[in-house]
Amino acid sequence: MTEATPSAAPGTPVVQADSFLTLHYRLSGPQGDVIDTFLEQPATLSLGTGELSPAIEEKLIGMPEGTHTTFELPAGAAFGERNPQMLQWLKRSVLKEMGDPNEEYAVGEVVQFPTPDAQGQFAGTVAELGEDAILFDFNHPLAGQPVTFEVQIIGVL
Numbered sequence: 714m715t716e717a718t719p720s721a722a723p724g725t726p727v728v729q730a731d732s733f734l735t736l737h738y739r740l741s742g743p744q745g746d747v748i749d750t751f752l753e754q755p756a757t758l759s760l761g762t763g764e765l766s767p768a769i770e771e772k773l774i775g776m777p778e779g780t781h782t783t784f785e786l787p788a789g790a791a792f793g794e795r796n797p798q799m800l801q802w803l804k805r806s807v808l809k810e811m812g813d814p815n816e817e818y819a820v821g822e823v824v825q826f827p828t829p830d831a832q833g834q835f836a837g838t839v840a841e842l843g844e845d846a847i848l849f850d851f852n853h854p855l856a857g858q859p860v861t862f863e864v865q866i867i868g869v870l
Contacts (some may be wrong), residue, residue, distance in 0.1 A: 715769070715849065719832035721760065721777030721778075722777070722793055724866060725777045725778050725779065725796070726777070726778045726868075726869035726870070727775060727776065727777050727778070727869065728759055728760070728773045728774050728775060728776045728777075728866065728869055729760070729774065729869075730762050730770075730774055731759070731760060731762055732758070732759070732760050732772075732870065733758075733759050733760075733869075733870040734756075734757065734758055734759075734760065734866060734867075734868065734869055735756070735757050735866075736750075736753075736755055736758075736864055736865060736866050736867055736868075736870075737750045737751045737753050737755050737756070737864070737865040737867065738750055738756060738862065738865070739751060739804075739854070739863040739864075740815075740859075740860065740861075740862055741860070741861045741862055742854070742858040742859065742861070743747040743858055743859065747840055747854055747855060749848060751863075751865075755867050760773065761776075762785060762856075766791045766792055767789045767793050768786055768790055769786070769843040769860075769862055771870045772784050772786075772862070773866075776864075776866055777866070777869075778843045778866055778867070778868060778869045779859050779866060779867075780806065780864070780865070780866045781863075781864070781865040781866075782862040782863070782864060783861060783862065783864075784785050784861075784862055785852045785859065785861055785862075786859065786862065787854070787859055788857055788858055788859045789857050790859075790860070791855060791862075792852075792853040792855045792856045792857075792858075792860070793856050793857070794856060794857045795812070795852050795856045795857035796852060797857070799850060799851040799852045800835075800840060800849070800851075800852075801848070801851060802843070802846045802847070802848050802849075803847055803849060804845060804846045805845055805846060805847065806845075810848065811826070811827070818839050818847055819839060819842075819844060820839050820840065820841065820842060821838065821839060822838070823838050823839075824836065824837055824838075825835070835851070836851075837849035837851045838848060838850045839856065843860050855868045
């Protein structure tokens with residue numbers, strides 16, 4: 714169920730394109746929740762830095778602090794369409810060089826990889842296990858799927 718965005722009371726901070734937010738959120742697709750902070754510490758993030766998809770950020774802009782709402786995004790709107798070129802085979806020998814040589818992989822497991830500049834990380838999901846190589850899916854888990862986003866905006870700076 715989608716709630717209407719409340720009007721901001723005078724002096725209540727409102728989400729802007731470059732806001733720093735403290736919030737609880739639940740991101741889910743047809744198979745269920747992908748992220749849920751409602752049972753944990755709230756998340757803190759800055760809009761415009763790529764921490765949320767642009768389509769989700771666009772929906773948050775204009776919401777006043779204290780808003781608790783849910784919205785739906787159609788298939789592909791939040792994380793793009795699935796891209797078959799994002800499926801890549803990696804040799805087990807390369808994986809052993811990059812990480813723990815005794816690592817065991819399982820279909821559905823999410824594996825973190827260093828970015829080429831070694832300053833960050835990106836994730837791939839094990840799609841298929843081969844004898845000498847493993848097929849990783851580097852698409853976002855919700856690419857090409859409808860997304861439900863529930864948010865409770867705790868603070869706006």
